[in-house]
Amino acid sequence: xxxxxxxxxxxxxxxxxxxxxxxxxxxxxxxxxxxxxxxxxxxxxxxxxxxxxxxxxxxxxxxxxxxxxxxxxxxxxxxxxxxxxxxxxxxxxxxxxxxxxxxxxxxxxxxxxxxxxxxxxxxxxxxxxxxxxxxxxxxxxxxxxxxxxxxxxxxxxxxxxxxxxxxxxxxxxxxxxxxxxxxxxxxxxxxxxxxxxxxxxxxxxxxxxxxxxxxxxxxxxxxxxxxxxxxxxxxxxxxxxxxxxxxxxxxxxxx
Amino acid sequence: xxxxxxxxxxxxxxxxxxxxxxxxxxxxxxxxxxxxxxxxxxxxxxxxxxxxxxxxxxxxxxxxxxxxxxxxxxxxxxxxxxxxxxxxxxxxxxxxxxxxxxxxxxxxxxxxxxxxxxxxxxxxxxxxxxxxxxxxxxxxxxxxxxxxxxxxxxxxxxxxxxxxxxxxxxxxxxxxxxxxxxxxxxxxxxxxxxxxxxxxxxxxxxxxxxxxxxxxxxxxxxxxxxxxxxxxxxxxxxxxxxxxxxxxxxxxxxx
Numbered sequence: 001x002x003x004x005x006x007x008x009x010x011x012x013x014x015x016x017x018x019x020x021x022x023x024x025x026x027x028x029x030x031x032x033x034x035x036x037x038x039x040x041x042x043x044x045x046x047x048x049x050x051x052x053x054x055x056x057x058x059x060x061x062x063x064x065x066x067x068x069x070x071x072x073x074x075x076x077x078x079x080x081x082x083x084x085x086x087x088x089x090x091x092x093x094x095x096x097x098x099x100x101x102x103x104x105x106x107x108x109x110x111x112x113x114x115x116x117x118x119x120x121x122x123x124x125x126x127x128x129x130x131x132x133x134x135x136x137x138x139x140x141x142x143x144x145x146x147x148x149x150x151x152x153x154x155x156x157x158x159x160x161x162x163x164x165x166x167x168x169x170x171x172x173x174x175x176x177x178x179x180x181x182x183x184x185x186x187x188x189x190x191x192x193x194x195x196x197x198x199x200x201x202x203x204x205x206x207x208x209x210x211x212x213x214x215x216x217x218x219x220x221x222x223x224x225x226x227x228x229x230x231x232x233x234x235x236x237x238x239x240x241x242x243x244x245x246x247x248x249x250x251x252x253x254x255x
Numbered sequence: 256x257x258x259x260x261x262x263x264x265x266x267x268x269x270x271x272x273x274x275x276x277x278x279x280x281x282x283x284x285x286x287x288x289x290x291x292x293x294x295x296x297x298x299x300x301x302x303x304x305x306x307x308x309x310x311x312x313x314x315x316x317x318x319x320x321x322x323x324x325x326x327x328x329x330x331x332x333x334x335x336x337x338x339x340x341x342x343x344x345x346x347x348x349x350x351x352x353x354x355x356x357x358x359x360x361x362x363x364x365x366x367x368x369x370x371x372x373x374x375x376x377x378x379x380x381x382x383x384x385x386x387x388x389x390x391x392x393x394x395x396x397x398x399x400x401x402x403x404x405x406x407x408x409x410x411x412x413x414x415x416x417x418x419x420x421x422x423x424x425x426x427x428x429x430x431x432x433x434x435x436x437x438x439x440x441x442x443x444x445x446x447x448x449x450x451x452x453x454x455x456x457x458x459x460x461x462x463x464x465x466x467x468x469x470x471x472x473x474x475x476x477x478x479x480x481x482x483x484x485x486x487x488x489x490x491x492x493x494x495x496x497x498x499x500x501x502x503x504x505x506x507x508x509x510x
Contacts, residue, residue, distance in 0.1 A: 047301035047364045048329075054451070054459040074303075076365075081460060084448045106377060108495055109302045110331075118495075122361060122443060151508055158507050163441075164497045166504070181505040183496040186418075188377060193339045196309070204309040205336060235504045237497035240363055240373075241438040242419045242490040249421070249490045250436040252413050253406055 005031035005092040005156055008120070010078045012042040012099065012112025015060065015070040019098035022141040023130060025064045026148050027095055030156065033066035034091075036082035038075060038112075043101070044207075045074045045112035047119065047238075057085055075116035083123060093156055094120030097130035098141055098148075104133075104169045104222045105185040105213065108236060114167055118238040121165035126155050128165065133226060134172035143175040147231055151179070167234040169226055176231040184234050185221035186214040260286035260347040260411055263375070265333045267297040267354065267367025270315065270325040274353035277396040278385060280319045281403050282350055285411065288321035289346075291337035293330060293367075298356070299462075300329045300367035302374065302493075310336055330371035338378060348411055349375030352385035353396055353403075359388075359424045359477045360440040360468065363491060369422055373493040376420035381410050383420065388481060389427035398430040402486055406434070422489040424481055431486040439489050440476035441469040 007027045011020040015037035027033045039058065050073045060068040069086055071078045079094065099113040108114045113129045120127030130148060132139055151168060160166065167184075170176055192209035213223045222232035262282045266275040270292035282288045294313065305328045315323040324341055326333045334349065354368040363369050368384045375382030385403060387394055406423060415421065422439075425431055447464040468478045477487040 041307065044304045044306040045301075046303045046331075046370065048303040049299045049301075049365055049462060051299040051462055052296065054461055055448070056457065056459045076301075080447050080462075085450075085458075085460065106494065109373065109377075109493055110304055115301065118364065122364075124443075154508055160507075161497075161500050161503055164500050164504075179508060181501055181508060183498055183501060184494060186494070188379075192335050193310070195340075202311065203340075204311045205340065206309055207304060207306055207335075233504060233508060235497040235500040236495045237500075238364055238495065239361065239439060239441070240491045240493065240495060242416075242492040243438055245416050245419050245490040245492075246436055246438060248416055249419075249488060252415075253409055253434060253436060253488060 006089065007031040007033045008082055008087065008091040008094045009033060009035045010075055010096045010116040011037050012045060012075045014038050014041050015068060017100065019100050019141060021063065023095055023098050024066050026145055028064045028066055030153060034086060035066050035068040036078045036086055037070060038078055039070035039072050042074050042112045044110050045115060046110050047076050047115040048074045049076045050074060055081055057081055075112040076119045079116050079119040091125055094125045094127040095130065095152065099131035100139060101131065101135050102133045102169060103129065103131040103167055104226055104232065105187045108167050108184060114236065117165045118236065121163065122238050126160045128152065128155060129167050131169045132172060133169060144170050147176055147179060163239055164235050164237055167236045168231065169222060170231045171226050171229050174229050177229040179231045179233060180225040181233045182220055182222050182225060185223035187212055261344065262286040262288045262348045262350060263337055263342065263346040264288060264290045265330055265351045265371040266292050267300060267330045269293050269296050270323060272355065274355050274396060276318065278350055278353050279321050281400055283319045283321055285408060289341060290321050290323040291333045291341055292325060293333055294325035294327050297329050297367045299365050300370060301365050302331050302370040303329045304331045305329060312336055312340055330367040331374045334371050334374040346380055349380045349382040350407065354386035355394060356386065356390050357388045357424055358384065358386040358422060359481055359487065360442045363422050363439060369491065372420045373491065376418065377493050381415045383407065383410060384422050386424045387427060388424060399425050402431055402434060418494055419490050419492055422491045423486065424477060425486045426481050426484050429484050432484040434486045434488060435480040436488045437475055437477050437480060440478035442467050
């Protein structure tokens with residue numbers, strides 16, 4: 001009998017978020033699932049790791065047949081602690097999410113969900129981050145099930161290229177029209193803070209902002225298809241070296 | 256009279272670290288310098304941003320002619336707050352560092368120093384992160400001065416390609432033999448935690464680890480030249496899309 005795949009699940013919204021529960025239910029039909037996720041919300045934590053504080057692992061009741069643990073750290077901490085202290089072998093797959101909110105375009109770089117997926121990739125584990133473009137507490141993850149099942153099973157069967165993981169985003173409030181494999185749209189944020197003052201008159205700032213898609217009409221990009229009701233898959237490389245610019249930088253600095 | 260360039264300086268070791276002081280002194284000879292850096296150590300913070308807490312800006316006495324501010328947040332928060340609330344125009348250059356410790360190879364992804372540099376790049380500012388491969392409190396930054404001055408002045412004069420910033424590392428305990436423009440070495444960390452137990456017997460973990468260079472004999476990589484006494488420059492692209500893998504992922508998932 002073939003061994004069931006071992007699937008590690010992480011996220012950045014916390015081990016008890018609705019999105020991770022939905023992903024756990026799907027994955028539990030495909031393998032042995034272990035959840036190791038943050039004990040608190042870790043949105044926007046990118047690939048941050050905890051350098052100068054102790055990390056602790058807490059065991060929780062099984063959920064849908066999956067072992068569930070939390071860590072008092074970031075998504076990357078969770079992946080590293082899972083490998084160090086929880087799993088007895090390297091998992092066959094790492095899934096992160098389902099994130100409550102978009103990780104499309106440049107937001108990949110700030111995303112704790114994708115921080116966990118990129119960490120799995122660095123450790124040589126086929127890794128996928130899933131996100132839904134909705135922060136609503138009533139967000140419906142059900143329409144995503146067949147798409148997540150198909151992408152996950154194909155990656156389990158076929159693997160991923162070395163050094164590459166997947167950033168998968170789904171549109172809110174509809175059943176996806178299909179899946180497009182594309183690149184992240186070029187864009188940036190503006191008006192990034194709301195200004196306040198304390199009762200004593202000291203200014204403070206709270207993150208908000210508007211995302212500007214710099215190529216809204218480009219069908220090569222994730223934002224284009226998400227806006228048209230499709231799920232998008234962007235291959236992501238944690239190694240950020242711009243190999244194609246080594247010559248031009250050499251010309252600038254050395255020659 | 257030509258306007259002096261406006262240079263924004265950030266780091267992840269805190270606004271009062273020795274490395275940022277050294278960088279400020281160098282930059283102050285080249286332009287008008289404003290330091291906006293974390294109020295506490297933010298090593299390993301990657302591109303994390305503060306989503307659910309207020310950020311405050313504190314003004315400190317000028318240093319070497321530079322305005323100095325701190326922010327109670329991450330390196331990326333500092334860059335964003337500098338643009339939002341400190342500078343009256345987009346800076347001509349962003350410098351981050353000098354970091355106390357290596358950011359070579361895959362460590363770029365965890366680095367708060369490079370988080371700040373990549374944020375500058377996303378905002379369209381030519382950006383450079385500088386690091387010295389030493390955590391010693393007595394680390395000598397002096398031998399780096401001519402190299403930092405030359406790289407910085409060439410980038411000020413010539414700019415950088417769109418969407419690309421620089422990750423510059425220097426060897427410890429010697430004057431660099433020269434500068435090599437290369438890619439980040441392939442590698443990973445192992446034995447990442449030391450295990451402890453509280454007085455009550457509860458296990459906890461503290462990050463440590465050994466870096467394994469997977470291509471120690473490859474002169475195309477940063478680790479190779481750092482080990483031979485050279486400074487290294489790696490062009491870094493914050494957009495992590497693996498454009499060259501879109502077709503293979505399309506074949507895997509769609510076709």
